[in-house]
């Protein structure tokens with residue numbers, strides 16, 4: 296069975312209707328979609344609502360105890376359950392879980408400066424495979440435990456590592472830009488892994504694109520090509536699975 300890891304960017308949530316339709320359709324075709332979602336936009340919304348201040352460093356959110364509670368509540372609660380409910384409503388069969396459930400993601404503190412932010416240390420794909428084998432679409436909220444604390448882990452990193460752990464066939468990142476842009480703003484249709492270092496050095500890649508590109512590179516251990524596609528475009532997911540060349544391919 297073909298396994299496709301689909302990262303849904305929090306920034307495209309709310310405009311994800313056709314993405315979820317595509318996920319249900321793919322599952323019905325016998326393909327096994329594994330959804331990993333972010334939720335940056337929703338987290339910011341709730342942090343603002345609750346009056347909790349945060350900042351970003353290196354594209355990652357500095358997370359203290361208070362913001363960690365909000366991050367976990369929003370990602371594992373609101374966003375995850377909204378996605379699962381929406382998929383089920385479309386006639387799909389989804390089970391929501393997080394990197395914490397079944398100890399799927401073992402994390403370690405990424406950088407003391409970032410607080411409760413983790414890098415993925417290891418993935419136990421067992422619980423995800425169990426969900427797949429039972430005929431469900433796993434919908435995974437990012438997060439991981441280091442044995443002492445829950446840690447906020449970037450969803451792209453979880454997606455990339457999940458692709459490796461599941462030996463996935465495809466890795467697709469749906470986001471809120473048409474693809475990776477060069478210095479002049481033109482989209483790369485193909486990006487070779489050897490080019491990434493210089494793009495990082497020249498600061499062409501910034502913010503959330505940094506963990507995304509690293510996640511693409513990691514996933515290349517399992518997939519031939521990782522794709523970054525505009526999830527706001529109707530049926531972008533189905534088109535890319537069917538082989539249409541949209542967005543940026545990283546090989």
Ligand SMILES: Nc1ncnc2c1ncn2[C@@H]1O[C@H](COP(=O)(O)OP(=O)(O)OP(=O)(O)O)[C@@H](O)[C@H]1O
Pocket residue numbers: 303304305306307332333334335336450451469470471472474475476477499500501502503504505507
């Ligand atoms: N060279 C680049 N090309 C394209 N986008 C870039 C580039 N450098 C930085 N970015 C930024 O990366 C953003 C995408 O990452 P972002 O983390 O914001 O979204 P996401 O990962 O889809 O959502 P979430 O983090 O909620 O899961 C774009 O909106 C853009 O602002």
Ligand SMILES: [Mg+2]
Pocket residue numbers: 304333335451503504
């Ligand atoms: Mg992101």
